[in-house]
Amino acid sequence: MFSLFYGLWKYLFSKTEFHVxxxxxxxxxxxxLLEKLKSLYSNLExxxxxxxxxxxxxxxxxxxxxxSKLVFWDLGGQAGLRSIWEKYYEEAHAxxxxxxxxxxxxxxxxxxxxxxxLRHEDxxxxxxxxxxxxxDLSEAVSAEEIARYLDLKKLDERIYMVEAVSAYDGMGIKxxxxxxxxxxxxxxxxxxxxxxxxxxxxGA
Ligand SMILES: Nc1nc2c(ncn2[C@@H]2O[C@H](COP(=O)(O)OP(=O)(O)OP(=O)(O)O)[C@@H](O)[C@H]2O)c(=O)[nH]1
Ligand SMILES: [Mg+2]
Numbered sequence: 001m002f003s004l005f006y007g008l009w010k011y012l013f014s015k016t017e018f019h020v021x022x023x024x025x026x027x028x029x030x031x032x033l034l035e036k037l038k039s040l041y042s043n044l045e046x047x048x049x050x051x052x053x054x055x056x057x058x059x060x061x062x063x064x065x066x067x068s069k070l071v072f073w074d075l076g077g078q079a080g081l082r083s084i085w086e087k088y089y090e091e092a093h094a095x096x097x098x099x100x101x102x103x104x105x106x107x108x109x110x111x112x113x114x115x116x117x118l119r120h121e122d123x124x125x126x127x128x129x130x131x132x133x134x135x136d137l138s139e140a141v142s143a144e145e146i147a148r149y150l151d152l153k154k155l156d157e158r159i160y161m162v163e164a165v166s167a168y169d170g171m172g173i174k175x176x177x178x179x180x181x182x183x184x185x186x187x188x189x190x191x192x193x194x195x196x197x198x199x200x201x202x203g204a
Contacts, residue, residue: 015068015069016068016069016185016190016194017070017071018071018093018094018184019071019073019092019093020071020092020093020095020096021072021073021075021088021089021092021094021095021096022073022074022075022096022098023075023095023096023097023098023113023114023117024077024097024098024099024110025079025082025100025106025109025110025113026076026077026078026079027054027103028077028098028100028110028133029100029133029134030055030074030077031052031055031059031074032049032052032167033074033098033133033173034046034061034072034074035047035052036167036168036170036173037061037063037173037177038063040063040170040173040174041063041064041065041177042063042064049168054076054078055074055075055077055081056076057076058073058075059074060073060074061074065177065180065181066178066181066182068184068185070177070181072096075088077113085117086120086122089122089123089126091193093126093127093184093187093189093190094126094127094129094180094187094189095117095123095127096129096131097114097128097130097131098131098167099130099131099133100133100134101132101133101134101135101142101143101146102137102140102141107146107149111149111150114130114150118155118158124189125157125158125188125189126158126187126189127187127189128155128158128159128160129161129176129179129180130147130150130160130161130162130163131163131164131165131172131176132146132162132163132164132165133166133167134166134167135172136166136168136169143162143163143164144162146162147162159183161176161179163179
């Protein structure tokens with residue numbers, strides 16, 4: 001009996017912790033984005049852009065958005081470090097994929113790295129938020145243009161959105177996070193991860 005009530009209480013009141021992977025090729029702006037998220041959503045002052053160095057290990061950031069806890073994992077995007085990404089796929093509720101919208105010469109590399117990510121079976125059903133970053137610079141390409149380039153039609157079953165953002169001035173970031181929380185809350189993948197973690201609902 002106790003376990004039934006405990007299960008119900010846990011189901012109704014425990015805040016889900018969502019794990020969000022921040023991926024993208026090197027210099028896309030992933031760590032700058034993470035630091036901006038910390039500044040926007042927590043009491044922590046994020047590192048200023050001039051103190052951020054290329055990522056070799058893992059940066060972790062925790063924030064709360066719309067009453068949900070988000071844990072971000074920011075990994076290094078250099079070619080030699082991308083093989084590490086897949087170690088985090090199984091536990092991720094969603095992927096944020098960052099693209100430097102001012103660098104068309106690297107769009108192809110960015111696209112093929114993304115395609116490889118999405119082919120991985122451990123990420124099945126994970127919602128995808130693609131960020132066309134660095135919109136504070138005049139040469140930045142729009143979110144629509146990036147979406148066209150990525151040819152996202154192939155993604156029919158995956159929930160995704162492409163948003164224009166700037167990790168420098170914060171443009172588009174709040175809208176992106178609200179979308180992300182909303183889709184993670186109702187995604188089948190979240191349910192699957194919840195069941196796997198043993199929080200399967202009141203009857204569990
Ligand atoms: N103008 C502008 N520059 C940005 C923005 N975001 C990142 N940058 C710059 O882009 C460069 C790379 O940023 P990082 O955040 O280190 O990129 P990263 O994706 O984490 O790179 P790796 O850790 O190597 O994978 C830095 O010089 C940043 O200052 C942005 O929104 N606008
Ligand atoms: Mg980084």
